[in-house]
Amino acid sequence: MPGKRSGCKDDSDAAQQRIPAGSGSFARPTMFDRWIDSLDASPWPAHAGSHLASAQRAESRKAELYTPEERARRDASPWTIVQAILAPLQFLVFAVSLVLVLRFLMTGEGYEIATASILAKTFLLYLIMVTGSIWEKEVFGKWLFARAFFWEDVFSMLVLGLQTIYLVMLLTGWGTPQQQMMIAIAAYAAYVINATQFLLKLREARLQAARSASHATSVGHRS
Secondary structure: OHHHHHHHHHHHHHHHHHOOOOOOOOHHHHHHHHHHHHHOOOOOOOOOOOHHHHHHHHHHHHHOOOOHHHHHHHHHOHHHHHHHHHHHHHHHHHHHHHHHHHHHHHHOOOHHHHHHHHHHHHHHHHHHHHHHHHHHHHHHOOOOOOHHHHHHHHHHHHHHHHHHHHHHHHHHOOOOHHHHHHHHHHHHHHHHHHHHHHHHHHHHHHHHHHHHHHHHHHHHHHO
8 A cells, every 4th residue: 555655646746847847727738638538439519528619619609790590590591681781782872972972072062962862761761770770689688788889879979970960960051061071971980880890790690501401410320
C-alpha cells in the first residue's frame, strides 16, 4: 500500500511538471473538454460529459434567424408575399424620388414633383410598416422588435420618424423648401442603411435554409 501511494504521488508530480507555467485555470477546462470530446465515442455525449458539443449546438440554434416553426409560419403567411412586393416597390420609388430631390436642391426646379415623390415614398413606408408589423406578429408573435429583426425595426422607426417630421414640416409650412428637402435626404440616408440591414437578413435566411436542407440531406443519407 505505501508503494502504491508513492507511485500516485510521483505520477501527480510528473503531471504537474508537464503543465506549462502560466497556464490559467480557465484555459485548462477548455482544452480538457475538447480532448474528452475527441476521444468520446459514446452516442450520448451530453451524458458522457461532453458539454462542449451541447454548448456548440445551443450557440448554433441561437444564431439561427428562424426556428423551424417560425419558418413554417413565414412560408404560410400571405403577408410574406405582400412584403416581397412592397419592398422593391418602395426602393424603386425611393430611387426616383432621390433623383428628383437632388435635382431640386441643385437647380431649384421641380419642387412640386419632388414633393409628390416624397409623399409617395412616405405612403409606401407607412404601408410597409403596418403590413410588416402584421407579418412579424404572425411569424414571431410580436408586433415589433422581435428577436430576429430587433435592430432592423429600430432603424425602421428612425426612418419613420424622419419622414414624419418632413410631413409635419410640409403640412405646417415649417422651414424653407430646402430645409424640408434636407430632412427628406436624412430620412433617405437612414432608409438606405435600413434596406441594407434587411438585405443582409434576407441573405442570412437563404444561407440558413441551405444549411437546413444540407443537414436534412446528410441525416437522410446516414439513415
